[in-house]
Amino acid sequence: MPRTPLPLRRAAFPALVCLALVLTGCSSGTADGSDASTRSDAPERTGSKSEKAGSKRVEEAGKSGGSRSAAAVPVRIDIPSLGIDSELMRLGLNPDGTVEVPPAEKGMTAGWYTGGAVPGEPGASVVIGHNDTRFGKAVFHDLKKIGKGADIAIHNDRGAELHFRVTATETVSKKAFPTEKVYGPTNARTLRLITCDGAFDDQGHPVDNLIVYANRS
Template sequence: MPRTPLPLRRAAFPALVCLALVLTGCSSGAADGSGASTRSDTRERAGSEESGSKSTVGTGRSGGSRSAPAVPVRIDIPSLGIDSELMRLGLNPDGTVEVPPAEKGMTAGWYTGGAVPGEPGAAVVIGHNDTRFGKAVFHDLRKIGKGADIAIHNDRGAELHFRVTATETVSKKAFPTEKVYGPTNARTLRLITCDGAFDDQGHPVDNLIVYANRS
């Protein structure tokens, strides 16, 4: 797992955190049973058990003024039997991106630094694969197929639908930051979780990314 900043040398991307690198909490439990990485001291101060490496990413937004949009509150993936509330995830005091705490592994989270689902830009939803408590909300995400429906429910009662266009498993050392977080005028959704083999600390070495567009 990268422990140092991974800068994206593009002026269009403000200095935030590489969200994909926060998913170190997915664990086989073979290391210390905590489901967390070796940076747990920092995360405990931040009020979260898990966090990640700093980097430079974009917000995924297309820019321009926006009146207050609706807030996403639930994600539903019928083909996988996933139906979860959505936490709001921001930044920890140390500048790392929040992830759902291990004890809420069955709850996904919407990263508020990206776009609002249904608005122009790339919206990002994070979910654990596994935690020390067992299987988590996105454990079966690798089974999702192209064309699968993903529904996002917001706090105004609307139900927004997205269709999966592609999936990709990538090394956490070579995460496609611009592809995932880059500005776009399309109304897109990205789901991210851990995937792949485990390293010697019991953490998956890859991320699974699901790409979807508003249908």
């Protein structure tokens, strides 16, 4: 099903109904053999009033993350304890207002959501990566093994290396993604890593999301 730009919907529903619903593309494939991460109908396009209100707060939280024109751009993520070392592509919004995910053919590359805070600045910075794609294991396949206190390094285009320490992990149903908790306003310099997790539904989509919470160390 082709995407149709929805400018009015973007205004009312700008960032996420629930990022979990956008991350249906972490599966290795759908029941019909196609790859969910590239399907144009993968993101959910409906939401409750509370979800829409939460999405509005997500967008506003991202705008409070500092001056984008003056901020350095994150270009790489490094998690030594898991052997993860990946470039960071930039992720924005799809035409329907849902968040982009890395394409399946770049499953070993994580992405920084530009609508959130810049890593190292006040606010919630979000990095998204696949667990698996039709090509096999992806960049965040082993993310579930990360432990509390683990170091996450973000490298930016100015040569700086910013370190974050994991404070908690959480597995949530995609039907109950904690949008406010992940994207809500904060004065802390935080980082969230998100991937898919759990069993597969009958369409080949993982039913859960894994969220890693970290603070600037």
